[in-house]
Amino acid sequence: MEGSSWRSVGPARLWTFAAIGLCVTLLGSVAPFVASEASAASDVASSQPPAAVSLSSVSFNNNAIACPTANTCVAGGVKPASGDGAIVVINGSNGAVGTVVTDSGAEGFEGLGCATASECLAVGFEDVTAVNGANGATGSNKSTDSILDAVACATADICYAGGTNTSSGKFKSTLVEVSSHGAPGAEKDIGSGIDSSIACVSASRCYAAIANSSDSHIDVLDNGAVDKSFAVGPEAPNVIACFRAASCVAVGNDDGTAYVIPLNATTGQPGKAQVIDGMSQVNGVACATATACVAVGSDASSGSRISDIENGKAQPAKAASGQELEGVACSTSTTCWAIGDSSKGAGIVVAVPPA
Numbered sequence: 001m002e003g004s005s006w007r008s009v010g011p012a013r014l015w016t017f018a019a020i021g022l023c024v025t026l027l028g029s030v031a032p033f034v035a036s037e038a039s040a041a042s043d044v045a046s047s048q049p050p051a052a053v054s055l056s057s058v059s060f061n062n063n064a065i066a067c068p069t070a071n072t073c074v075a076g077g078v079k080p081a082s083g084d085g086a087i088v089v090i091n092g093s094n095g096a097v098g099t100v101v102t103d104s105g106a107e108g109f110e111g112l113g114c115a116t117a118s119e120c121l122a123v124g125f126e127d128v129t130a131v132n133g134a135n136g137a138t139g140s141n142k143s144t145d146s147i148l149d150a151v152a153c154a155t156a157d158i159c160y161a162g163g164t165n166t167s168s169g170k171f172k173s174t175l176v177e178v179s180s181h182g183a184p185g186a187e188k189d190i191g192s193g194i195d196s197s198i199a200c201v202s203a204s205r206c207y208a209a210i211a212n213s214s215d216s217h218i219d220v221l222d223n224g225a226v227d228k229s230f231a232v233g234p235e236a237p238n239v240i241a242c243f244r245a246a247s248c249v250a251v252g253n254d255d256g257t258a259y260v261i262p263l264n265a266t267t268g269q270p271g272k273a274q275v276i277d278g279m280s281q282v283n284g285v286a287c288a289t290a291t292a293c294v295a296v297g298s299d300a301s302s303g304s305r306i307s308d309i310e311n312g313k314a315q316p317a318k319a320a321s322g323q324e325l326e327g328v329a330c331s332t333s334t335t336c337w338a339i340g341d342s343s344k345g346a347g348i349v350v351a352v353p354p355a
Contacts, residue, residue, distance in 0.1 A: 060347045063239055082102075095349050095351050160176065162197070196238045219268075239285050251282040251284070262274075276295060295328075326338075
């Protein structure tokens, strides 16, 4: 299948179809250039808080955002006009958009994680790209055999990327160890489905969300190897977030209903799934503290929604700017930033304070 089809469907939207069977549309030298693009214009009514910063040339249909410092966040997306990858630098204090870097060696980015303040990784269709967390500059694109949806760093040197490999005609979950400089190692087959999210709680322990149509589960990763798996019900988990080693939550979807699933941060064992009232599709989650997290997504009428998660319990969703929010990251204990798209197809950055 052509890469242009992949660009229109991020992993969060992909899992809208997970309940009726897996569906992935298939979709790297670099010639990056940097262009300044900052806009404070909101394309939504002022009665729908909070207001959004709009980027007309970038689309965010993915969960690729991280905040390596309190003052800086970086997000990955796609340039709809060209199909090239885009890295956006966001002020972690006020949400203002600074530099936008175009990466012509990538077909859009689906996941982004940071090992240090300056060493981040962006992943996408068979691609790993090193990103400078301070200014968004991209390094060389490194090819992989898998469609990568997520990346998380366990230490300042070691990160793990997850996704799926369809070369056999089946959806095989994959795990790739990647250096913080962007060099991928050997890919591991860790089961069926899509490894859609990874979160690390220590140098040796991470958790992966494996979603498919029949046996979704949470994998416990010990030094990059699957130690054990915990089955999850029909609420296919698509994103995991942890606040250090203190707390973790996963979010997922099932047939038009969004869920929060608390996880034991020590063992990875999932608790009882809870419905997020007022949200029909959940795409991202982030934790600002051990007790305050926030989930983002949309409702059945294609309006953005956010839900505060207090001590692992989801609060009723509230309206937010835009048509759908796709990802979220927290820069401080009181400030988080979500990325998504407006009804006009423009990328947006929205403040979503945690509980």
